[in-house]
Structures are given as C-alpha cells and as structure tokens.
Amino acid sequence: MTSLPTFPKRSPEPTRCESFATRLLHTGHELDPTTGAAAVPIYQVSMFDQPSLDQPGEFDYARSGNPTRRALEGVLASLDEAAGAFAFGSGMAAVSTVLMLFSAGDHLVVTDDCYGGTYRVLTRVFRRFGLDATFVDTSNPAAVRAAVRPNTRALLVETVSNPFLRRTDVPAMAEIARQNKALLIVDNTFLSPYLSRPITEGADIVVHSATKYLGGHSDVVAGSVAVRTPALAQEIYFLQNAVGAVLGPQDCFLLQRGIKTLQVRMERQVRTASALAQWLEERPEVREVFYPGTGAVVSFRLARDAMAAPFVQNLRLPLLGVSLGAVESIVTVPARHSHASVPAAERERRGITEGLIRFSVGLEDLGDLSEDLALAFEAARHVA
Incomplete structure (x- = not known):
C-alpha cells in the first residue's frame, strides 16, 4: 500500500506582517497543519481519543478545546494584537463571561449609550449577584472620573456607542483605569480590528460581537474576547471552559472565512x-x-x-x-x-x-x- 504524504507542521506563531490586509490572510493559523489544507477543516467531534492515561493529548473534550476553534482564536489574537483570544457562542456570551471576572460588591463604570443587551444583562442579571454599574457618557472623561468609586474594578466602554455613535477616547480611559487600578474593557464591535485595535491603546480586554463585521455575511452568530496579558488569558479560558460558552466548529469555520475579506x-x-x-x-x-x-x-x-x-x-x-x-x-x-x-x-x-x-x-x-x-x-x- 502506498503511504500517504506527510506535511510539515507550520509554526503556531502568527506571521509577522506590517500590513493589516496581509495579516488577515497570513496569521500562522490559516492552514491545516496535518494535511496542508488551505483552511483548517471543521472538526465536528465532541471528544478526542487520548494516547494514554498518563500522557493526555492536546485536546480531550470539545468544550475545552477544538482544532477549528484554536485556529480561529489564533487569527483573532493576531488581528487584535493580543496575548490571547477566545471564540464565544455570541457577543453577549463574550460580554457575560468577561463580567464573571468580578464579584459581589464590585462596581463598573459603563457607557450609557450602550447596546441594549449589555444594559439588560448588567441591570437584570448581574445586579442580582451584587455587581453594580453606573452608566455615564464615556465620551466625556471628566464624567467617567466623577463616576469612579473606591470599589470600581473596571470601565466598560464602547469605541463607538450604540445607537448614537459617540466616540470614546480609549487612551484617556486607559489612563483613568490605571490610576484607579481597574481594568479597561472595550466593546469594539462597531469599528472592528480594521479601524481600531484598543489593546494597542491601553485596553486590557476587547470584546466583539463577531456576528457583525468579523463574520460579515449574516450567516453566523459569534463573539470574541481578546486580552492584553497571559494572566488574563488564563482567567478568561477558565471561565469559558467552566461556563461552556464556546463557539461550535462550523461557526468557527464560517467566521474564519468571513474575516479574510x-x-x-x-x-x-x-x-x-x-x-x-x-x-x-x-x-x-x-x-x-x-x-x-x-x-x-x-x-x-x-x-x-x-x-x-x-x-x-x-x-x-x-x-x-x-x-x-x-x-x-x-x-x-x-x-x-x-x-x-x-x-x-x-x-x-x-x-x-x-x-x-x-x-x-x-x-x-x-x-x-x-x-x-x-x-x-x-x-x-x-x-x-
């Protein structure tokens, strides 16, 4: 029997390109490392056979990891210039998982002109668990500073608000967050990584409803979270795995395809x-x-x-x-x-x-x- 050809495994490190247009196509995660296929295939499986009891493989259960999702997350991290990124079942799943970083008694300052789903989950879900939020005009740094309390743990802002499209100065928000030892969380859905990369401007966490511009074709519902540090990446991964708010492999495939354009x-x-x-x-x-x-x-x-x-x-x-x-x-x-x-x-x-x-x-x-x-x-x- 003729043996099948083998393909060298590409490095998982993103390709270092100056041009954003080139990075959309060449991130180091665009090819299947096993076969050399021009796109990582849909691994439509729930579990993975383990080599041995004492030496488990990289993947075990699809909630914890999937090769299709891993490839997409590598692309997302590259575009946002992040230490790590995670693909969620929706934008609200992404936002809600990030909010699980906080505890009862913590306080957030939030863009008042924010998406209705963000307002709803903060006021009708997380408020029941003791998380407090103050909604202010984050296009006005003075209003943000005035809203900060001793127990403020994060600023949650939108680069362009919804629906009045007010711009928020991300570097100014990053400075306020640093001064108060708080995290800066930025919802960048309306601009996408093409027009804005908030991590490069001081944000700690960037959220996208990937249903929108990243997917771009009205055929997938998804969310993403990109983080500044490996420590935050570990925390988000733990929460995502614990809660199970992951994106399925078919949607990961569609989203990675949409991102290319x-x-x-x-x-x-x-x-x-x-x-x-x-x-x-x-x-x-x-x-x-x-x-x-x-x-x-x-x-x-x-x-x-x-x-x-x-x-x-x-x-x-x-x-x-x-x-x-x-x-x-x-x-x-x-x-x-x-x-x-x-x-x-x-x-x-x-x-x-x-x-x-x-x-x-x-x-x-x-x-x-x-x-x-x-x-x-x-x-x-x-x-x-």
Whole structure:
C-alpha cells in the first residue's frame, strides 16, 4: 500500500506582517497543519481519543478545546494584537463571561449609550449577584472620573456607542483605569480590528460581537474576547471552559472565512457610509444625523416619530432587523429592535425615540441606496 504524504507542521506563531490586509490572510493559523489544507477543516467531534492515561493529548473534550476553534482564536489574537483570544457562542456570551471576572460588591463604570443587551444583562442579571454599574457618557472623561468609586474594578466602554455613535477616547480611559487600578474593557464591535485595535491603546480586554463585521455575511452568530496579558488569558479560558460558552466548529469555520475579506468589505462600506451621512444632512425629512467620521453605521432622527413605520416599510434594499455589519444594508429602529429591552423611561431619557433610525451600510451601490432612501422618505412624508 502506498503511504500517504506527510506535511510539515507550520509554526503556531502568527506571521509577522506590517500590513493589516496581509495579516488577515497570513496569521500562522490559516492552514491545516496535518494535511496542508488551505483552511483548517471543521472538526465536528465532541471528544478526542487520548494516547494514554498518563500522557493526555492536546485536546480531550470539545468544550475545552477544538482544532477549528484554536485556529480561529489564533487569527483573532493576531488581528487584535493580543496575548490571547477566545471564540464565544455570541457577543453577549463574550460580554457575560468577561463580567464573571468580578464579584459581589464590585462596581463598573459603563457607557450609557450602550447596546441594549449589555444594559439588560448588567441591570437584570448581574445586579442580582451584587455587581453594580453606573452608566455615564464615556465620551466625556471628566464624567467617567466623577463616576469612579473606591470599589470600581473596571470601565466598560464602547469605541463607538450604540445607537448614537459617540466616540470614546480609549487612551484617556486607559489612563483613568490605571490610576484607579481597574481594568479597561472595550466593546469594539462597531469599528472592528480594521479601524481600531484598543489593546494597542491601553485596553486590557476587547470584546466583539463577531456576528457583525468579523463574520460579515449574516450567516453566523459569534463573539470574541481578546486580552492584553497571559494572566488574563488564563482567567478568561477558565471561565469559558467552566461556563461552556464556546463557539461550535462550523461557526468557527464560517467566521474564519468571513474575516479574510474584512478589510475590503469595510473600506467600501466606510466610504459609502461617509457619503450617505453627508447626503442625509441635506434631507428635509431628517432632523439629526449621527456619524462619528468613520465606521459603516449612520444613525439619524426623522423629522417626526410617526414617519418611522412608513419609512421602513417603503425601503426595498435594506433588511429590517436587529443586526449590523453585514454585506447587506440593515435598517434598525432601536426603540423596537436593539434597545427594546431597555425600559421605556430609560429609552426616553437617552433619546431613543421611535423616530431614531440606525442604518448599517452594506456593499450596495451608493446611488441605489440613496435612491431607495429618497423614495422611502417621500412615502413617509406624505403618509405621516
């Protein structure tokens, strides 16, 4: 019988490339080390046979580790320039596991204009276990400093907030965190590692809803956590393994595939979003436009709340729903979708009204998108 060819095992160390575009494709984790396949295959197994009782192998049970997940996590660590990274079953699984670093009596300062799921898990789940949070405008460092208490253990901020797209100065937050011996946790979902790498600016932990730009194709739900130090990596791994909030191998495969086109997708989406934000500024049906100068999401407030329903109903191209960051444009009404779990009074305080629209720009042609929006505006103006 002819023996099968053997392939040298590639080094697990990431390829050192200056260019982000090249690192997306060449991280040291892109090939299967056993066969040389151009992508690490889907290891759809729950357990691994052990060589012996006294000498266990690298993998034993898929919750604790899986070759497909290990390859993806190597890619994620490389992109975020982190000491380690971990793939979770969703963005909220990632956020919730990070919050398990803290104990009853600990206090966090959190972006007030944050994702509704983050607000919900802090106020309705972790508060029951004694974890306290103060929500402030983290685009204002003075407000953050004023909110810090002796028992503050972390700042949890979003690089670009949701849904008003306010920027938070990560180096300024890192300085406040260091001065108070607290961790800096950054949700970088809206910018992705292509536009922002918070660990290089002083963050300790970076979270992504990888469902969004990292995956990019509306076909996978995932989350990621990247950490600054090996010690934090050990803590996050322990929590992930203990709780079991891991990403399955098929989704790991899809996510690693999506990441390869992150830069080319975002370059186009950011360019279109910037032009669309300027176009929206001129529309009489729009009262306010929120755009931070970068990124592929534009939020805007309609002239009247009653225009929201006819506006979204007359759009032809964008999907209507709760997500963002995909190749298709997605229109979201935060009061009904992403922030529906936030109590009505709190939504009102934040200005999350029925007329607030969040528009995630996809890869469609700018002219087609603006024409579609113009027709929907016209219909909404006459109906309302």
